[in-house]
Amino acid sequence: MRNYSIFALAREALRGHRGWEQQWRSPEPKSRYDVIIIGGGGHGLGTAYYLAKEHGVRNIAVLEKGWLGGGNTGRNTTIIRSNYLYDESAALYDHAVKLWEGLAQELNYNVMYSPRGVMMLAHNVHDVQVFQRHIHANRLNGVDNEWLTPEEAKAYCPPLNIARNARYPVMGAALQRRGGTARHDAVAWGYARAASALGVDIIENCAVTGIRRGSNGAVEGVDTGRGFIAANKVGVVAAGHSSVLMEMAGVRMPLESYPLQALVSEPVKPVFPCVVMSNTVHAYISQSDKGELVIGAGTDQYTSYSQTGGLPVLTHTLDAICEMFPAFSRMRMLRSWGGIVDVTPDRSPILSKTPVAGLYVNCGWGTGGFKATPGSAHVFAHTIAQDAPHPINAPFNLERFRTGRLIDEAAAAAVAH
Amino acid sequence: MLLIACPYCGEERPELEFRHAGEAHVARPDPIAEIDDAAFEAFFFLRDNPKGLIWERWRHVHGCGRFFNAVRDTVSDRFITTYKAGEVRREVVRDDEGGYQLKGEER
Ligand SMILES: Cc1cc2nc3c(=O)[nH]c(=O)nc-3n(C[C@H](O)[C@H](O)[C@H](O)COP(=O)(O)OP(=O)(O)OC[C@H]3O[C@@H](n4cnc5c(N)ncnc54)[C@H](O)[C@@H]3O)c2cc1C
Numbered sequence: 135m136r137n138y139s140i141f142a143l144a145r146e147a148l149r150g151h152r153g154w155e156q157q158w159r160s161p162e163p164k165s166r167y168d169v170i171i172i173g174g175g176g177h178g179l180g181t182a183y184y185l186a187k188e189h190g191v192r193n194i195a196v197l198e199k200g201w202l203g204g205g206n207t208g209r210n211t212t213i214i215r216s217n218y219l220y221d222e223s224a225a226l227y228d229h230a231v232k233l234w235e236g237l238a239q240e241l242n243y244n245v246m247y248s249p250r251g252v253m254m255l256a257h258n259v260h261d262v263q264v265f266q267r268h269i270h271a272n273r274l275n276g277v278d279n280e281w282l283t284p285e286e287a288k289a290y291c292p293p294l295n296i297a298r299n300a301r302y303p304v305m306g307a308a309l310q311r312r313g314g315t316a317r318h319d320a321v322a323w324g325y326a327r328a329a330s331a332l333g334v335d336i337i338e339n340c341a342v343t344g345i346r347r348g349s350n351g352a353v354e355g356v357d358t359g360r361g362f363i364a365a366n367k368v369g370v371v372a373a374g375h376s377s378v379l380m381e382m383a384g385v386r387m388p389l390e391s392y393p394l395q396a397l398v399s400e401p402v403k404p405v406f407p408c409v410v411m412s413n414t415v416h417a418y419i420s421q422s423d424k425g426e427l428v429i430g431a432g433t434d435q436y437t438s439y440s441q442t443g444g445l446p447v448l449t450h451t452l453d454a455i456c457e458m459f460p461a462f463s464r465m466r467m468l469r470s471w472g473g474i475v476d477v478t479p480d481r482s483p484i485l486s487k488t489p490v491a492g493l494y495v496n497c498g499w500g501t502g503g504f505k506a507t508p509g510s511a512h513v514f515a516h517t518i519a520q521d522a523p524h525p526i527n528a529p530f531n532l533e534r535f536r537t538g539r540l541i542d543e544a545a546a547a548a549v550a551h
Numbered sequence: 552m553l554l555i556a557c558p559y560c561g562e563e564r565p566e567l568e569f570r571h572a573g574e575a576h577v578a579r580p581d582p583i584a585e586i587d588d589a590a591f592e593a594f595f596f597l598r599d600n601p602k603g604l605i606w607e608r609w610r611h612v613h614g615c616g617r618f619f620n621a622v623r624d625t626v627s628d629r630f631i632t633t634y635k636a637g638e639v640r641r642e643v644v645r646d647d648e649g650g651y652q653l654k655g656e657e658r
Contacts, residue, residue, distance in 0.1 A: 377600035388596040390573075391625075435571040436553070439602045439625050444552045446567055479596050535596040536588045 135331035138242055157323060158330035163337050166364040167195045169518060170356055171371055172342050172379060174198025175207035176318075177496055177503065178371035179325035179336070180511025181518070183241075186332035188512075189519035194334045195365075196326075197358060199341035203322030206373045207504065209473035211396050211418055211430035213409050214505040215252040215313035217272045217279040222529040222541050223482060224275040229526055230509025231312055237508055243324030245316050246423065251408040252313030253282070253291060255458075256306045261414055265308040272310075282307045291408050293459045301457045302415050315409060315420055321507055345383040345493070353383070353492035369494045369518050374439065374474025376497035383490050387497070388535045389476045392433040393443035394501050397470035399462075401425030410458075417454040427465060429455060433475065433501060443472040475500045479535065481544035485514050485527040494518050495532065553628060557611045558619050558635045564611070572608035574598050575620040576640050602626060604643060604651070609633070624651065 136142065136155055146153050169185060171178045174196050185191040198204075214234060216227035233240075234247045256262045265281070272279040284296040287307040296304045326336055337360070344357035345368060355364035370379045374391040381387075406421035418430035431451040434443045448470055456463040478484060478498035483506070485496050496514045499506065513524035523531065534540055553566040580586045580594055599605060605625050610618045622631040622643055631643050631651045642654035 375602070378602050386593075386597045387600065388592075388598065390598055390600050435566075436607070436623075436628075437571075437600060437605060437625055438628055440628050444566065446552055476600075536592040538588075 135242075135327065138244075157327040158336050160338070161335045163195060163197075163335065163340065163358070163360055163363055164193075166193075166355075167335070168193040168365065169367045169369065170194075170363060170365040171196045171369045172356065173205070173371035173373065173375075174202045174322070174326070174336065174338065175205045175371065175373060176203070176321045176325060176507040177207075177373075177499070177510050177514070178369070179322055179329055180507055181369060181371060181496065181514045182334045182336075183325045183329040183332070184512050184515035185519055186329060186334055189515060191519060192333045194329075195363065196329070196334060196336045197340045197342055197356070197363075198336070198338045199359075201338055202326050202336070203319050206473040206475060206499075207322050207507075208319055209396065209471055210318055210504045211420070211428050212315040212318050212504055213252060213313070213411065213418060213420070213430070213502075214247070214249075214316060215310050216277050216505070217252075217254075217268060217308065217310045217313070218543055219268055219271050220541050220543065221275060223543055224272060224277050225526050226483075226509060226513075226530065227506055228275070228277050228509075229512070230506045233508035233512060234316065237316075237321075237324070241324040241328045243320060243327060245320045245324050247314065247316040248423075249312050249314040250420075251290065251309055251311045253287060253408055253410050254308045255287070255302075255304050255410065255412045255414075256308070257302045257304065257412065257414045259305075262305050265306070269308055277310075278312055279308055279310045282309050291406070291410055293406060293461055294410070295458055295460055302412070302454065304458075313409065315422075316504075317423075318504060321504075325511070342379060342382070345379065347383060347490065351491060353490060367492050367494070367518055369496060369514065371496045371514070373497065373499065373503075374476050376476050376495065380488070380495060383488075383493055385488055385490060385493070385495075387495075388479055388484075388532075389498060390437050391439060391474050391476050392436070393438050393440060393472040394433045394475045395431045395443040395447055395470060395472045397429050397431070397448060397467050398422070398426040399429070399465045399467050402427075402465070405461075412454065412458065415454040415457075417451050417458065419455060419459070426468065427462065433477070439474055441472050441474055477501070479544070480540040480542045482541040483510070483530055484532050485510060485517065485530045486523065486532040487517065487521070488532060553630075555609060555621070555630065556633050557614055557617075558633050559615045559617050560611065564614060568611060568613040570610045570612045572610050572618060575606040575608045604631070606640060608636075622651075
């Protein structure tokens with residue numbers, strides 16, 4: 135792998151940009167690997183990277199049915215934050231934020247992590263109380279989060295409408311300054327390039343159609359569109375399709391898959407300095423470096439694999455955006471799209487061993503797993519390599535739905551986060 | 552937006568009048584206080600999440616207010632049929648053109 139640097143850029147500028155190499159290899163699949171990761175999103179590619187980098191596993195394949203990052207990794211609104219209520223969640227998401235801070239250097243790839251601050255608006259007394267509780271819990275866990283008055287919120291984000299007669303009055307806000315955004319595609323590409331350089335085979339256009347188990351019940355390999363590939367360790371990291379894949383191994387999951395939509399406006403000059411989220415009225419907004427307003431909606435009410443959602447969800451979101459930011463009511467929207475998100479009953483992810491020996495699962499990130507990508511990949515690689523969870527992901531096991539030790543962020547957020 | 556035929560009102564109405572209400576035909580164990588943890592998990596948390604046909608409940612909240620069952624294809628979001636709560640699960644078969652037909656009513 136040739137390093138990216140200012141010198142490489144200068145050299146290529148002088149040579150007409152003919153010397154750039156392919157970012158990752160496209161090898162033919164081997165007949166056997168030590169570890170197979172199913173799913174070429176950020177979480178799967180990152181897992182392969184950390185397996186190779188930190189655990190010395192070299193014979194790894196990532197199997198992706200389409201193209202890298204074509205799932206939710208390339209479809210999300212890229213909000214990064216770690217101000218979750220429960221200790222377990224704060225530890226997991228803050229582990230990720232700490233890795234985001236050094237990720238571009240680690241991967242030698244500009245993932246454009248931008249800690250521009252994530253501000254969550256409180257519109258009613260309930261919101262105020264809940265956010266203050268979050269702020270206190272976060273600070274006890276060493277996670278930054280602070281309370282802003284409406285005036286302070288407006289100073290931080292000038293387009294905000296804090297008029298007292300607004301339809302959704304702003305009664306204050308919780309601000310996590312280390313929160314922000316990153317470039318979603320770059321996360322998939324950066325991990326792919328770094329993993330490939332460490333010998334990981336990344337195989338696109340290779341859908342897994344079956345998971346084979348031997349007579350002792352343990353995993354033996356996977357059937358794919360390109361034939362059978364053997365492996366004694368298989369990690370399922372397939373977001374909305376996780377239930378479908380786990381079913382292939384005979385494991386029924388506590389998951390339901392829903393469409394989640396987002397949309398972007400025409401690009402404009404910098405107008406929006408941070409990320410603003412309103413859980414109560416379902417509106418999430420930031421501005422990309424290209425200048426588009428990036429707006430996230432809620433999930434549809436029904437389960438689906440259609441990768442599109444209904445128009446009422448988008449209109450509902452845009453209603454709220456126009457109320458809070460009247461200046462945006464004339465903006466034209468360029469594109470909207472949907473992704474399929476896998477939602478658990480407690481709205482916390484599952485990073486776990488499974489009842490099947492050699493089968494591991496990283497799923498249930500639902501509407502909010504982009505922010506966790508590096509942390510999730512890091513602890514999941516540990517889980518696969520050691521056949522035991524890392525202390526950070528131990529509580530996020532599959533058994534919690536049997537033991538009752540839920541991590542109930544559903545009650546804490548209950549909506550897209 | 553989906554168009555949903557309420558089997559009580561006998562009319563196809565826009566999705567906004569309805570609330571999705573999860574997997575259909577999940578029977579509450581009886582007596583529930585005596586079930587073990589595995590049965591509790593299965594009843595409360597494990598759900599069908601198929602890429603294909605799903606049997607699900609809807610409620611016509613802004614209409615008659617009643618719950619009913621539906622069979623839908625989760626890839627196309629097309630409804631195959633809807634039927635009243637309490638009726639037996641409707642079986643569906645695939646036809647030659649790749650569509651779905653109600654069992655016993657194949658054309
Ligand atoms: C509209 C939208 C907005 C969002 N906004 C945010 C946000 O602001 N902040 C945040 O933190 N999170 C957000 N999320 C959630 C976030 O995108 C996901 O939690 C995260 O990206 C999941 O990453 P992943 O790598 O697990 O999954 P994916 O990127 O979906 O990767 C899974 C891969 O598995 C592949 N696959 C599936 N089946 C098979 C098979 N049979 N064989 C081989 N490969 C298969 C898929 O093609 C896919 O590429 C949002 C999601 C959506 C849809």
